[in-house]
Amino acid sequence: MTSINDETLAPVSRTGKIDKNANGWLGNLSASLRSGAVFILLGALLLGFTAAEPAFANIGNLMSILQAVAVVAILGAGVTVTLAVGGFDLSIGAIAASSVMAASYAMIVWGLSAVATVPLVLAFGALVGLVNALLIVRLKVPDLLATLSMMFLLSGLQLIPTAGRSISAGLILPDGTTATGAYDPAFLLIGRFSLFGIVPVSVVLMALVAIVLFVLTERTRIGRLLFATGGNELATRLAGASTARLKTLAYVISGTLASLGGIVIAARVGRGDVSSGGSLLMDAVAAALIGFAVLGRRRPNVLGTIVGAVFVGVLLNGLTMLNAPYYTQDFVKGAVLVGALALTYGVGRSAAQ
Amino acid sequence: MPLLHVDALSRSFGPTRALTSATLTIDAGEIVALMGANGAGKSTLVKILSGVLPADSGTVTLKRRPYAPRTPTEAAAAGVVTVHQSTDLVGAPGLTVADTLLLSRFTERGQPFFVSRSGIRRQAQAILDAAGFDLPLDRDFADLSAADRQLVAIARALANQAELLILDEPTASLSIAESRRLFDILRSLRDGGLAILYISHRTADLEALADRALVMRGGAVAGAFQRPIDFSAAIETMFGRKLQSARPDIRIVDGTPVFEMRGARLLPESTAFDLAVHAGEVVAITGVLGAGKSRLLSAIFGAGRLSDGEMFLDGRPHHPQTPADGIAAGVAMAAEDRHRSSLMPANWPGSSLAATISLPHLAKWYPHGLLFGGREQREAKKAIARLRIKASGPQAPIASLSGGNQQKVVLARWEAEPSRLLLLDEPFQGVDVGARHDIIQAIRSRTDRATLIATSDPEEAYEVADRILVIDHHSLVPAARGAPSVSQGIHA
Numbered sequence: 001m002t003s004i005n006d007e008t009l010a011p012v013s014r015t016g017k018i019d020k021n022a023n024g025w026l027g028n029l030s031a032s033l034r035s036g037a038v039f040i041l042l043g044a045l046l047l048g049f050t051a052a053e054p055a056f057a058n059i060g061n062l063m064s065i066l067q068a069v070a071v072v073a074i075l076g077a078g079v080t081v082t083l084a085v086g087g088f089d090l091s092i093g094a095i096a097a098s099s100v101m102a103a104s105y106a107m108i109v110w111g112l113s114a115v116a117t118v119p120l121v122l123a124f125g126a127l128v129g130l131v132n133a134l135l136i137v138r139l140k141v142p143d144l145l146a147t148l149s150m151m152f153l154l155s156g157l158q159l160i161p162t163a164g165r166s167i168s169a170g171l172i173l174p175d176g177t178t179a180t181g182a183y184d185p186a187f188l189l190i191g192r193f194s195l196f197g198i199v200p201v202s203v204v205l206m207a208l209v210a211i212v213l214f215v216l217t218e219r220t221r222i223g224r225l226l227f228a229t230g231g232n233e234l235a236t237r238l239a240g241a242s243t244a245r246l247k248t249l250a251y252v253i254s255g256t257l258a259s260l261g262g263i264v265i266a267a268r269v270g271r272g273d274v275s276s277g278g279s280l281l282m283d284a285v286a287a288a289l290i291g292f293a294v295l296g297r298r299r300p301n302v303l304g305t306i307v308g309a310v311f312v313g314v315l316l317n318g319l320t321m322l323n324a325p326y327y328t329q330d331f332v333k334g335a336v337l338v339g340a341l342a343l344t345y346g347v348g349r350s351a352a353q
Numbered sequence: 354m355p356l357l358h359v360d361a362l363s364r365s366f367g368p369t370r371a372l373t374s375a376t377l378t379i380d381a382g383e384i385v386a387l388m389g390a391n392g393a394g395k396s397t398l399v400k401i402l403s404g405v406l407p408a409d410s411g412t413v414t415l416k417r418r419p420y421a422p423r424t425p426t427e428a429a430a431a432g433v434v435t436v437h438q439s440t441d442l443v444g445a446p447g448l449t450v451a452d453t454l455l456l457s458r459f460t461e462r463g464q465p466f467f468v469s470r471s472g473i474r475r476q477a478q479a480i481l482d483a484a485g486f487d488l489p490l491d492r493d494f495a496d497l498s499a500a501d502r503q504l505v506a507i508a509r510a511l512a513n514q515a516e517l518l519i520l521d522e523p524t525a526s527l528s529i530a531e532s533r534r535l536f537d538i539l540r541s542l543r544d545g546g547l548a549i550l551y552i553s554h555r556t557a558d559l560e561a562l563a564d565r566a567l568v569m570r571g572g573a574v575a576g577a578f579q580r581p582i583d584f585s586a587a588i589e590t591m592f593g594r595k596l597q598s599a600r601p602d603i604r605i606v607d608g609t610p611v612f613e614m615r616g617a618r619l620l621p622e623s624t625a626f627d628l629a630v631h632a633g634e635v636v637a638i639t640g641v642l643g644a645g646k647s648r649l650l651s652a653i654f655g656a657g658r659l660s661d662g663e664m665f666l667d668g669r670p671h672h673p674q675t676p677a678d679g680i681a682a683g684v685a686m687a688a689e690d691r692h693r694s695s696l697m698p699a700n701w702p703g704s705s706l707a708a709t710i711s712l713p714h715l716a717k718w719y720p721h722g723l724l725f726g727g728r729e730q731r732e733a734k735k736a737i738a739r740l741r742i743k744a745s746g747p748q749a750p751i752a753s754l755s756g757g758n759q760q761k762v763v764l765a766r767w768e769a770e771p772s773r774l775l776l777l778d779e780p781f782q783g784v785d786v787g788a789r790h791d792i793i794q795a796i797r798s799r800t801d802r803a804t805l806i807a808t809s810d811p812e813e814a815y816e817v818a819d820r821i822l823v824i825d826h827h828s829l830v831p832a833a834r835g836a837p838s839v840s841q842g843i844h845a
Contacts, residue, residue: 221719223702231702232695238688
């Protein structure tokens, strides 16, 4: 939590300064309000929930919020990178779910250790990203269609090795034999261990992904070229960059992050459920789109995506603590998304003109 | 009594007076050529006549009745139909030729709600018979050649009882044979009593076709020429001066060329040509839209391919497969239409002035990958000073700059690193006179490289180049060296 806030404070003040040159103080005020709106709301939510239910603010609950959003934030970061190159990856949810199955299969059926399983599953995600890129870049299949087909393909593929069964210790394979392996205890630590008894490993992973991808997209020339590809592909190609390679990179990053999300889920759940990861895709896309409103960027940005995921997590956790029924959750997510997009496009544009 | 009489027509856009008291007449049964340089007011006049724009003042009389159409539909109903250069919008993929011919009828009230295949074919065939064209009725519009689309547009115009047909650069994307076929059709339409206003930069077309030529300059009709039309005089009227003396500092450079092309063909069926450009030389290639200028430049840069032929850069074979190859070999290209080919959208990473300049040079300026060290800021400051770019600083959003200043930034991008051959495609598009002067100065001040400029405006070519080559139908037309003549240029 703290690491995220530290990163965001500096850009806030800088955006404010630029706007000050452009507009009067009134415009400046509204611009800062707009760019900080998500943070102001987030602060208000934290204060409000704490006032209503003091247990909300204890460190354990805050960490459980972050742990709950870690997977969505990691997947959302991947979506952000594909949005930056002007694409879209609809297969991330299916990649994450397949990764849960792949990790379980590797350990329970093949008897692999955590050290072998993690790279294998990450490589699986990268490979799927590569196939997505092949479809989109070489065969010129529109990105939405290519990744949608990949989503269907993976949702079905993950059922085949076990003939549609979930994977847990003692699984009976389609050929009648019983699997002998089990989850490596070291693997389970990824989902269940907390550093110093406070910070869950999955939250650390989320923070690492956030920092690495933030630096990659906003502070390196590769990031500049990724965004350039999404901003004006022709101009990027005429400037001598290989947009095919940049797009491939984006989909490989997205696929790899999705499989990392799958690893975190598998390590938390400890078994390979066929139904895992149902709402992951929509939640990750929502986080990335809410991210457009963060700091008034009006474009995909990694930081915004993470903040967007946390924002939804805080809201759902707080409402749950206040005994809001579980079935209102999707409505709340939808309302946040609609509000964020209205803020980004409608209010943002009229204030800018 | 003339068919159309335009009297003192004026139109301004803000402070710009696009049309200042234009007066002309057109009779039934004649083909009138409308000539003029870019910005002379041709397209504004056409837009007013076709109902796209209202005039500020002045009157138009059509068949003795006042004529002031508010929409293209009203203009067509009165008998004035315009066929534009780009025929993509005439129909749509998925519609057949027959559908396209009847498209405007489908929108009329009182038409039956249900349509039958055979009914459409019958009506469409009647339209084609009336025009005397032969077109495949069941062919998809998307599969038609540019020439056939042109004919579809004309046939539809005639079906609406057009009395004045306005054609805007109709042959721009046609082959010679297709143009000839179109001319034959236009002549027979004229003999049938149709008035045709024909706008073209291609003097050869006008020579073959026009009964009369009107020359526009500065928003008014500056001269009228009867058959036999003296095109040299018409072109001088177009520019308002003799162009041969426009450039006092022409450099004639000899020696080994920096860049050479031998036996080059842009399309398999086009004529082969040679080209050589020397260091310190500015060569302009001029030709009408669709003549192959951009294709030529793209092939040299690596963004496109030659159909056939060899290229040499500093004597070494040059066959770039990608723009990256071209840049690595020392070729730089600022492509046509900067918004499409060079700039990032507003509010997007890389849309600042400094980032616009640095885009092709990121790997060189930031070898470690991290964007630290302020190299692009320093380069941008240098460019702002050297090219007199009006901007608040290196971080200014590129969208906040005027067209001329944006173009300077694009030029600065490709001058930021040394190159052997600089290619500029339409570098003066949407650039005001002052910025144009600065850009020309900047281009001509460099003698360490060769510069090749493509422009469809011969006047621009004259202002900037030491040597002018003419491209037509995807091939360079041989032109005299050192003492170029514009009429020779345009006549090609």
